[in-house]
Amino acid sequence: MVVMTPDAGEAEIQAVVERLETTGVHVMVLPGELTTAIGAIGDPEGVAELGLEGMAGVDRVVPISRPYKLASSELAHHEPTVVEVDGRRVGGGDTFCLIAGPCTVESSEQTLAVAETVAASGASLLRGGAFKPRTSPFAFKGLGVEGLSILAAARAATGLPVVTELLDSAHADAIHEYADVVQIGARNMQNYALLEVAGKLGKPVLLKRGLSSTVEELLQAADYILKEGNEAVMLCERGIRTFETATRFTLDLSSVPWLKLHSHLPVIVDPSHASGDRRLVEPLSRAAAAVGADGVMVEVHTDPEAAVCDGPQALYASAFASYAASVAAHASLVGKRLA
Secondary structure, eight states, rough: OEETTTTOOOHHHHHHHHHHHHHTTTTEEEEEEEEEEEEEEEEEHHHHTTGGGGTTTEEEEEEOOOSOOOOTTTTSSSOOOOEEEEEEEEOOEEEEEEEESBBOOOOOHHHHHHHHHHTTTTSSEEEEESSOOOTTTSSSOOOOOOHHHHHHHHHHHHOEEEEEEEOGGGGGHHHHHHHSSEEEEEEGOHHHHHHHHHHTSSSSSEOOOOOOOOOHHHHHHHHHTTTTTOOOOOEEOOOOOOOOSSSSOOTTTHHHHHHHHHHHHHHHEHHHHHHHHHHHHHHHHHHHHHOOOSSSEEEESSSSOOOOGGGOOOOEEEHHHHHHHHHHHHHHHOEEOOO
């Protein structure tokens, strides 16, 4: 990061940018209230050899050692990023966001019933899968574009913006047309070509942590989206694969305060996929609120026993109001209110 002097002019800033670009690094100009910083992302040794400290208008050159750059709280952001989704705020420190809906869209009736229930109880966003990545090739893979159309109808009826997964770049146009937030699932966290596609769609992106990925790898994946000029990125902790088999995955709650410390991006927790057991979803949601998460994403169904996928982890729609009230009470203990 090249920090310019307060009196550095446009010509001096541009001269530094052009000098940096000769090394092939990715350059970002970051105007501030008092001074301008220039982020150089790429080969640190090549930048060091430029001797930028001797150029007019340069105050100092600050090495950024972490492998993630744009997602880091050090480079461009000293304040938390707030992602706006159709007037609903995610992040910023004083709001807690409930994202809720069915694991997968099964029918218009099922999706609308769930959407109306969660909207009435404080949810900010509606989640729902139209394209589903399944471990077994014989499992239900979603309704595709028909499912997206159903989600759009539920949005029109309830006002809830839609979060749905981008599974393949071939679906990008359809997702762009119907979704308000593009979700990148755990299995695609390191599908770097897909991350770039998501970054170019111009929609907020919810990026899930991979099953066996470190938090630093999650932030490097976020950089792939951010470098496309899309600053509306949300991180999602959804449990990782460990030696423990009592739950479906191990929910790494320690990742939440770590990410809040080292990144400016909002952090969402998905206790449904982590636990695989609806009885654990509420206590884990309360814990997520207590450690500083910006929200939770949970699965809800009118009749979980009849769900075509992930029924055991879905909350009953009839119990969602009490669940939401309980989680909101815990969020208030750390100074947050429902978004």
